[in-house]
Amino acid sequence: MGKHTKPITILMADDDPDDQLLTKDAFEECKLANDLRFVNDGEELMDYLCRKGDFKNPEDSPRPGLILLDLNMPRKDGREALGEIKSDPDLRRIPVVVLTTSKAEEDILKSYDLGVNSFIVKPVSFEGLLEVVKALGKYWIQIVELPK
Amino acid sequence: MRTGIRTKILGGFLLVILLAAGVTFYSNAMSERALKVLAGKSSIFVAEEISKRITHNIYLKVGELQGHAIRSFFQETLQASNLEFEKQGDIKAWIAKQEREWVSAPGNEITLFMRGLIDNKLAKGLRSELIEFHERKYGNRCIAGIVVVNRYGAVVAETSKTAHYRQDDQDWWQMMRKDGFCLSNLSEGETGEDPYGVFVGIKVENKMGEFAGAIKAVLTIKGIVREAEIASKRYETTRVKLITRNGRLIYSTKAFKFMEDVSHKTFFKEIIGAEGAFVVKYKGRERLYSYWRSRDYRGLQSLGWIVVVGHDTDEILAPVIKVRNRVLGSALVFIALSVLISFFINRSITRSVSRLIEGAREFGRGNLEYRIQVKSRDEMGELGTAFNEMAAERKEAEDGLRVSEETIRKSFESAAIGMVIVDLGGRFLEVNRAMCQMVGYSEEELLERDFQSITHPDDLGKDLNYQGRLLKEDIQYYHTDKRYIHRQGHEVWAHAAVSLLRDEKGNPIHLIGQIQDITETRQAQSEIFRQGALLTAINRVFRGALTCETEYDVGVICLDVAEELTGSKFSFMGELNPEGFFDTVAIRDPGWEACTIPRSASMRMVRNMKVHGIYGYTLKEEKSRIVNDPASHPDRAGTPEGHPRITAFLGVPLKSGEKTIGMIGLANKEGGYDQDDKEAIETLSVAFVEALQDKRNELELAKYRHHLEGLVKTRTAALERSNQELEQFAYVASHDLQEPLRKVRAFGDRFITRYGDQVDEKGRDYLTRMQGAGRRMATMIEDLLSLSRVTTQGKNFVPVNLMKEAQQVLSDLEVTIDECGGVFEIGELPTIEGDPPQIRQLLLNLISNAFKYRKPGVSPLVRIHAAMMESEGTEGGGLCRIHVEDDGIGFEEKYADRIFQPFQRLHGRSEYEGTGMGLAICRKIAERHDGSISARSVPGQGATFIVTLPVRQKKEESKHG
DSSP states (O other): OTTSSOOOEEEEEOSOHHHHHHHHHHHHHTTOOOEEEEEOSHHHHHHHHHTOGGGOSTTTSOOOSEEEEOSOOSSSOHHHHHHHHHHSTTGGGSOEEEEESOOOHHHHHHHHHHTOSEEEEOOSSHHHHHHHHHHHIIIIIIISOOOO | OOOOHHHHHHHHHHHHHHHHHHHHHHHHHHHHHHHHHHHHHHHHHHHHHHHHHHHHHHHHHHHHHHHHHTSHHHHHHHHHHHHHHHHSSOHHHHHHHHHHHHHHSOTTOOOHHHHHHHSSHHHHHHIIIIIIHHHHHHSSOSEEEEEEEETTSBEEEESSOOSOSBOTTSHHHHHHHHHSEEEOOSEEOSSSSSSEEEEEEEEEEOTTSOEEEEEEEEEEHHHHHHHHHHHHTSSTTOEEEEEOTTSEEEEESSSOOTTEEOTTSHHHHHOOSSEEEEEEEETTEEEEEEEEEOOOBTTBOOOOOEEEEEEEHHHHTHHHHHHHHHHHHHHHHHHHHHHHHHHHHHHHHHHHHHHHHHHHHHHHHTOTTOOOOOOOSSHHHHHHHHHHHHHHHHHHHHHHHHHHHHHHHHHHHHOSSEEEEEETTSBEEEEOHHHHHHHTOOHHHHHHSBHHHHBOHHHHHHHHHHHHHHHTTSOSEEEEEEEEEOTTSOEEEEEEEEEEEEOTTOOEEEEEEEEEEOHHHHHHHHHHHHHHHHHHHHHHHHHHHHHOOSHHHHHHHHHHHHHHHHTOSEEEEEEEOTTSOEEEEEEOHHHHHHOOSOHHHHHHHTSSBOOOHHHHHIIIIISOEEESOGGGOTTOOOOOTTOOOOSOEEEEEEEETTEEEEEEEEEOOTTOOOHHHHHHHHHHHHHHHHHHHHHHHHHHHHHHHHHHHHHHHHHHHHHHHHHHHHHHHHHIIIIIIHHHHHHHHHHHHHHHHHHGGGSOHHHHHHHHHHHHHHHHHHHHHHHHHHHHHHHHTOOOOEEEEHHHHHHHHHHHTHHHHHHTTOEEEEOOOOEEEEOHHHHHHHHHHHHHHHHHTOOTTSOOEEEEEEEEEOOTTSTTSOEEEEEEEEOSOOOOGGGTTGGGSTTOOSSOTTTSOOOSOHHHHHHHHHHHTTOEEEEEEOTTSOEEEEEEEESSOOOOOOSOO
16 A cells, blocks of 8 residues: 555646646645646656656656546647557556546547556546546555556 | 749748648647546546445445444344344254245245244334335435344344345355455345345444344445436436446446446456546547546445446537637638738739839830839839839930930031041041031042042151051051142141041951141141241340340341341341431441441441432331332332342331331342231331330430439538538537536636635625536537437447337436336337437437426326338338327427427426427437437327337448447
8 A cells, every 4th residue: 555655746747727727626625645747748748757858857757656648738649648658668657547538439449559547538527527536546546556 | 833922922821821720720639638638537536436426325324224233222122132042042953944944935925934024123113214214215225125133143124025034154144244344246136126236234233342143235226326327417428337347237327238248348448447537439439438446445345346437528528629610610711811811912912013014024125104103102112113213214314325326426517627437448437517628528429438539648658657556556546737638629738636446356447537627727837936936036136135235236136136037138227317317227247248348438328328219218108118129119229339239128117106217128038028027027126126225225324324323422422521520510519619618617616616605695696607507508519419429420220129228218217207206108119220329319318308298296107109000112111100108298289390409498497407409319310210200299188209210221331330
């Protein structure tokens, strides 16, 4: 159980600042103490993970224990990024949960094909978001054993 | 020897009677004998009785005497005498002296001494009591005399003079002394009155039991036999005889000589034993004798007399004889009667029989009209009736036979085909009218001829060959087509069917033939051939046309067929063009080859030809034309350059309806064309026109089809593009539009949650309304999306079990239904082809509506049922009509169509929730399935929604996998 260890960093990749804010609020509501960081698109995500560009400093880019990935982002979208993450031997250990508005069958299948760990459709209401965050917290943080 | 029924019946009767009589006689004789025996026995009994009576009588007398002997006076007298004698000295001497004196007296003299004995008191008493008394009583004396003797043998008293005084030297005294009693047999009497009698001697004893003397009495025969006399009165013919054992007749009921010796008589010889009976013939009459020898009586010896009783058997057997006579009489009567009866019976039978015989003879002679008179209701009558029936049937049969013979004869004569009977040499024996007509000879003429003479010589061999085989029994009959030579000399084609008639032994008698004139048939046959050829030709044209690609090819086939049919060498076919010139549509290769100018040039030439010349006639006059000598025909226009020479020509117009559109020309048939050719080609021309038209139409059609396909392709492409745009729009609507809406709602929620309490009531109200609006917008977008997805995301049609879907929907709505206490009924719903999720959506919308719009406070009843309908153009499956019926609030009929439009509602959102999209989606789904939806309602009485869907769907390409 991860209770005794330091809470993981959760990295969220989403271009929508509103969604970022809502998610942050949700985490606060759920009293999850995790360090929640945001990147705005696929490029930034890869930079973060690879500690490149703006994120050369490891302190600016602590390795996330969980990635929340939106699929539709400018520059590089989630799909591409996912592909890159899951093909990188070092990065692919990091569990990725897709959190997107799209419920297209195609996206779901493709994502799992690429090796996503979970696929969640963004709830339409804030309550729904709360539920999801709660569940995420419970599952990914409390229950699941994460690789170090 | 013929014994008639009469004799038989009579004989039978007589036999029966005689048998009966015989039996009767026999039994009669038996009973006679039995009766005789019986009579004999009873007769013996009678004799016994008589004998016993006699004996009894005698001993009665003895008893009387004995009775007398013990009387006191008797005893005293006897005792006195004894005492007196005892006083005497020499008793014996004294007695002897008295005896001498007694016997010396003359016979009838009675001495004093005697008198003293006869008239003494004792004697008197005896006389009066025993003798005279009896005489008085019975009319005659039973006892002739009585003598009392004392112990010394001297008479003490006597009723009449006895022959001796001394008695003790007599036999009777000895016997009496010994036995106490003596009974003598017949002997001469001493008294002289009755010469014969029986005498008895009885010992007398005194009171002390000492011998006192004796008493002797002579019994008269008469007295003795009186009993016999009495007994003999019984039968008239009964004679009773009393005979001593030595055969001396003592008594007989009829006149007799006393003591007659009858021992020699026949009847006496039969007397053997102590008793018996026998029959003796005597003077022509049978007499039954019975006898009884008297026996000892009460210990006293008997006289041994025989009582013989004789009867006339006739008298005894009188009843039997009477019966016998009666029987005889009856028998005679019966015989007479039986003769009479038999006579009558016989008469009746014989009469019936002779009627039958007569009838049978008549039938035998052939007279079937005769009917036997049936008078009796017995087997004879039945026989008669049967005969009559037989006669009637036979008559019928004969009549029938005659009729059938007549019919056969008439049939032969009047048959529609020729019938002949021919002898084995071929000569006509019989011919009928049809045959005569066929060959033109009269009946007499034919009968003089044989068939060989009127048969075509070429066909004769075949005939004779067949007949040979018939005779050999190779074949039973034969058919052949042959020619006869008509009287007028021409040939007559005929079909002959010939068979051979044989007798019972199998010997051929004659030939029988049916001859059918087949001239017409042959003609008809050739006509049929022609027709057949035409049909084949037409067939070829159409079949060929199927595989041809151009009109030209079709034309060539037509020409090919026409040439073959008519035996032509060349042909062409063409049509009039709008300018009035002739365009050749087809020429066969041989035609081209016959052309001497190059192809390119000739091809040009055959178009736009002037309508003139021999062929032009056909087009101008619109009629077929035969020109068998074109060179010299006035209409000739000459042949163009390079054209092969024409020796014969046939032109036939091609008509479409009444209008001539072209023609077909045939040329160079050997020997020229005839009417048959013309008619054939005219018939074919119709087929040619049709084939050409068909081909032309086909080609046109193909062109148009291509064109249409092109159009469809472009349209489809456009549609697809439009669909894609729609899809994109739907996607945009769902995704991109919803996204900002989501934010609005989310931040709205956040605001309320975090700062709601910092805002006043009105502010909160505003916020709540905003939220509501936001929610509604989201729902609307969802609904629009759903609506668009009906077409864009439609799946392939597969069999959908409506029943299951409906049940699933109801199960999904379970909570809602329970909450309102709803009840539903599902009827039989079929399986139809459809898009499963869409069908589900449709049912869900309708059913949830049905429950939603319920009457407030009333448990709703929703009924779902389906009906099947036949319908054309539904891929063969017919239509399915699904009804969803509720008993809710209903709606006005005028809104029945509006409610199916998107976002159209009949109630505010505060009354019933919903966006007004449900029914629009239902309609879209129904239309996608090539069906329809409608609604009926009466406000306050619920509504019925009717979805009509085809059971089968067209096969489509899938839009989405």
